[in-house]
Structure formats: C-alpha cells, structure tokens
Amino acid sequence: MKKTFYVIASIAIVAGAYLWAFGVPDAFAPGVGSEAPVSQAPAGPGGPGGPGGGGATTVVLAPLEMQPFEDSFRAIGNSEAVRSATVTSDVSGRTVSVDLTANAEVSQGDVLVRLDARAATLSLETAQSELEQASATVARYERLQQSGNSTITDVTLSEARLALRLAEANVGQAELALEDRTIRAPISGRLGLSDVNVGDYLTANDPIITIDDSSALLVEFELPERSVGFLSLGRDVTLETPSLTGRFFQGEIVSFDSRIDEVTRSVTVRARVANPDGTLWPGMTFTARLSNLSEPLLVVPATAITWSRDGASVWYEDEGHAQSIPVTILHRRDENVWLDADLPAGTMVIIEGAHKLRQGAAVTDANAEPQQPDQESK
CATH class of the missing domain: 2.40.420.20 (conserved putative lor/sdh protein from methanococcus maripaludis s2 fold)
Incomplete structure (x- = not known):
C-alpha cells in the first residue's frame, strides 16, 4: 500500500511540474473544437505598407x-623658452665680482661674473712685449738689407718675420685668456637662480646660471598617427594652461617629427606661442587642440x-x-x-x-x- 502511494505521488509531482512549465495542452483547453473566425490581413502587394497596399x-x-565636420585632436604638452642658455665658465678661477640678480632682464654681452685676472693680465703684457721686440727686429733687418748689408741674408729676415707672427699669435691667445676671465650673457633674457657668490672658486664647465628668452614659448606635445594628414607648418593651434584658467592662447606649428614613434604610434609636434607680456612661463603644462574643419x-x-x-x-x-x-x-x-x-x-x-x-x-x-x-x- 505504501509503495502504491509513492507511485501516485511521483506521478502527481511530474504532472504538476509539466503544467507549471508548459501550461495546459490545447487538447484539454476549454473551447477546443469550436471554430473561431480569424481575421487575416491581406498579404502581398495589397497589404499594409506595400506598393499598392491599402494603407501607408x-x-x-x-x-x-x-x-x-570638425575633427579635433587634444594633447598635453610642456613648454620651454624659445631660447635658453646655461651659463658656464670656460676656465677656472676665483670670482671677484658677481651680478646675478634672479629674474633680472639682461642683454646679450652684459657682464655677469668676473674672475681673478691678474695672471692673465701679466701673460698679456709679456706677450705684447715679445711682440714689440719681434716687430722691431724685423724692421731693423729690413732696413739693413735695403742698405746693402750683406750680413742680413734672406734666411735671417725670414726667421725674424716668423718670430713676429708667433709673437702676434701669443698676444691673441693672451687676450683670449684674459677675456675668458669675464663671463658675459650669451643671449638676452631673464636670469634664473644662482648660488655663485664673490670669493667662490669656479672650475671649467661649472654651471653658473640659466637665462631664458621668454618672449615666446615652444610647446611640445604628441598627436596620434591619424593626425599626420592635418600637420603643416604655420597651422594654428589653440593652447590653454591650468595655471591661467579660462584663457586661451593661439600658437602655430613650427616643427614636427619626420617619423611615427614605434612604441606610442604618435608624432612629436612643436608649436610656438607669443608671450610679449611675459604672462606665460617656461615649464608650464599646456593642453593643445588642433582642429580641422572639412567642407x-x-x-x-x-x-x-x-x-x-x-x-x-x-x-x-x-x-x-x-x-x-x-x-x-x-x-x-x-x-x-x-x-x-x-x-x-x-x-x-x-x-x-x-x-x-x-x-x-x-x-x-x-x-x-x-x-x-x-x-x-x-
């Protein structure tokens, strides 16, 4: 009896699961066998939406x-002065005067630092004395030869003239060595910071100070490969910097690389932006936007x-x-x-x-x- 109960319960569970999943079969649905009129829309060319249909x-x-269509490219870039220089000393020596005020404007050729020049001055005086002596010797030999003195041969006169040229070269070297004791501004621009003071000893190639000509800036940035068709010298570039929010600056492309970077698949571009009032500083970060408007x-x-x-x-x-x-x-x-x-x-x-x-x-x-x-x- 218990076995029969289990069989009936299993059948009931299976039937319930079937009805829950698939619903009542059509054969057991109410109204089966009754004919119901079905409305059918006309098909083919006479149907709705057809070329000759009854409705549009x-x-x-x-x-x-x-x-x-405006195609735009944006990139982040860094700026540098249109011209910049790091001033160094060509020779070693102790500083005797310094004019290195930070942010001061200097012109090309202005004296920045003077080194102790006593030894160079003495060397120049010695070279000049030797030059005077060599010049006098040549003049005396020429007069003697012209007067018919047979002791002054052509060889003797030639050696004296050679000694004169060597003395002139020694004077030029001494003058150059003396000039190197005075360090001048190589370009016009604004001075940076410097730690050099009077009494410091400088060795050759020691950096002294930086000079930036910020009348214009160069902004360097990277553009994707698909922008190469829009690159041309003189093309306008719109620049903005987070340092001056809300302001836009117009620059122009002055150079770009001749090849695509193998890793980044981009091309390096440089744009020049004028800075007559000094508002922009070298080293600022810029967002560059290059736009192309189609027909x-x-x-x-x-x-x-x-x-x-x-x-x-x-x-x-x-x-x-x-x-x-x-x-x-x-x-x-x-x-x-x-x-x-x-x-x-x-x-x-x-x-x-x-x-x-x-x-x-x-x-x-x-x-x-x-x-x-x-x-x-x-």
Missing part, C-alpha cells in the same frame, strides 16, 4: 542637411542608417514612396553621421520607422499636419 506606413521624415558634408541622425549584407544605406521619401540608397559613412559624432551619398541636400530622409519598409512602400510623415476633410454643402 507611418514614418518620421527629416530633411537631409549639409554641415562641415560641408551630408549629415543625418544615426537612426536613419540601416544595415544589410550590402552595407549601410538610408531610406528617403520620393513622391510618397520609400526608396533605399547605399551610403558611405565618413564620420560619426554623438547622434549624427556624416556620409557620402548620391542625394541632394533637402531630400526628406526617413529617420524613424525604416526597419519596417520595403522598396516602393507608401509612407506618410508622422509629424505632418492632418488634412481637414472638405465640408460638403448641405
């Missing part, structure tokens, strides 16, 4: 517009594009009927698509409802104002 498909139309192109909402095995296409309205034409998508941005198509501007394009259309189907604009029926005279 409601769609949303919009005119095909012409707009240029006016056909533009439609993205919802107007339909896809098939043959590619992209759009539907347009022609005398109340839908027609499809293939298109080439050139650009996408937000909700709009710029394309190349054999359609004139102003053509009414179907932007909603195109998915239910067939070629030549009758269409009506959902936004069109309904026509008022004519009032029959009674």
